[in-house]
Amino acid sequence: MAITISDVARKAEVSKSTVSKVLNNNPSISAATKEKINAVIKELNYTPNLKAVRFAKGVSKNIIFLSNMNANIAYSDPHMFDIMCGVYHELSSLNYSMNVEGLTGMAFPGERAINSIRSRSADGLIIHGSAATQEICNLLIKENIPHIIIGHPVFRDDLCWIDTDHRGAGIHAASHICTCGYKNPVFIAGRQGDTISDMRLDGFRQGMLNRGIHFKNTNIIYTDNGMDSTYEMLKKSLQNCKFDIAVCENSTIAFETVRALKKLKMSISDDISLLTFDSHPFSEIIEPRPTVIELNMLELGAQAGRMMIQKLTNPSVLIQSYTSIPMLLQGETTRSTII
Template sequence: MPVTIRDVAKEAGVSTSTVSKVLNNWSSISPGTCDRVHEAIKKLHYTPNARAVSFAKGASHNILFLSSLKKEEAYRNPHMFDILCGVRRTLADNGYTLMLTDLPDTPGPQEYLTGLIVNGIADGILIHGSCSFPQLARLLTENRFPHIHIGHPGPGSRMCWIDTNNGLAGQFAAQHMLECGYEKVAFIGERKTDHISTQRLNGFLGGMYDYGYRIPDEYIRYTDSTREDACRQTHQLLSLPVPPRAIICENNMLALGVVKALREKQLHIPDETAFLTFDSYPYSSIIDPIPTVIDIDVYDLGVQAAEMLLRKLKNPSLLVQTYTTLPVLRQGQSTAPIH
């Protein structure tokens, strides 16, 4: 059987915590005790593992990733898994393991999370925006627990957070449409309560306004986030006395509905009606024609979130509240300059 830290402690006549402190060069341990521990290590041919070395530091070298993990979550929130992959790669490169967890379906989810923090399961936590709750900021800040919230938690929050700039992505969309010569541009988004959709809409409206264009209210459409509703909203837009020349779709699902409506109206894309969508995943590869996309590398968002948390572990007083990962225009066949 392999020699354990308990064997060393027994041989040296000390506690396992003392052995761990000696391994981590604590100055509070007397020279005589250190000598006995090192003699026991040499006699037993003990090789300390990572857990033993980190024990005295109070470090688990484990990071929690808190996210919604309900059935069919991959379809409702596909980008979360790209973020998770970026996080895991970065943590692995720095000697950390990753523990994926969800909140239980109970009235007090903060009690579960408090238990994980108090019991020293992990050195820090990354919280995906899909799993946030009202008491989260207070719980993390009062416990001074290293954390990064992936997604803007809202104005005035004391939490550390990192997010993509969806407002800037909306501005990129407006700029591209105007560069193509489209002045009458509509926007089809998700529900009014959807945070990302609202950010992208506001960025688009602001970008158009900066160039002297005001988007009429009837050009802004909200949906129940389904392809079918996006198709209905597109038909209504095309039935206006002055229909839009181009349509911005807040996500790929809505873009599928827009394309369906344009085909039912027998409109040629992009010569008669153009469209643009955000994110190159999950459905952009099956949309015909290939859509023009304002894309954000969410894998890189995961990388950046993990790197920020590692910095936070080294400097607990560090306040991280930042946008990262710039949008990128990927030109497709659904928009083209007007000749």
């Protein structure tokens, strides 16, 4: 069998209590005793049994990351995994472990995750929006489960969540292009009514206003979320359009914008710049490499991790926040120097 605290105590000729105190950095132990015990620990290559520690202390130090884990999700929603990485880094730096759960369960999707709280094998739940069903959300409140939902749930208003601030990203974009000296942007939006597109546009408008510029609706081109149709539409719209920079609401639009511009012999140049939101999925294959306003999903995950622990420390706080996490990835399609 493995070495236990009793083996260490016996060999060091002290009590188990004393060994335990050394293990837990209890300041009451004398330097000499501490040294002696640490030597024995090293000699015996002793590692405390965490199952016993956690049981005795009544803590789990384990957080569930609950998300849709279905086939293909790695390709269709890589952002979710970027968030997961952020959660992982934050939790591990706080010495928590992260258990991944999908929507698995006998009685309802997500039951396994809920059960890990009920059985006290986890302290809290970080739930990706893709898994925040109404059923689960109701249980979170009913059973008073410490949780952070990534994405603003619409079901009810007493949940804890954080979400990206697309409006803030729009403001950031406007601010950046003004700083770079662009005067005449065109905003190529997604479908009208698309929540994210609308928020980015709204923020962009606000950002221009912050710089004293009234951004006119005639400088907005709406597209319809289809690649081919976007391309066709842009070929028409862009040729009669005067602008020094095209701000694309996402990378698919940017991809088609560049295609259309090439077709129109209006390739990216000193006079025609391009800025897009979101790297993924197309920005890496756009030629030339576009400048991107990217939402830092890793940081979003890290914030969720931090808030989870905050929630555990102070269960009564209601955490609800839009967090602005845009970062600029300088590419070849905008001036890099500020004028």
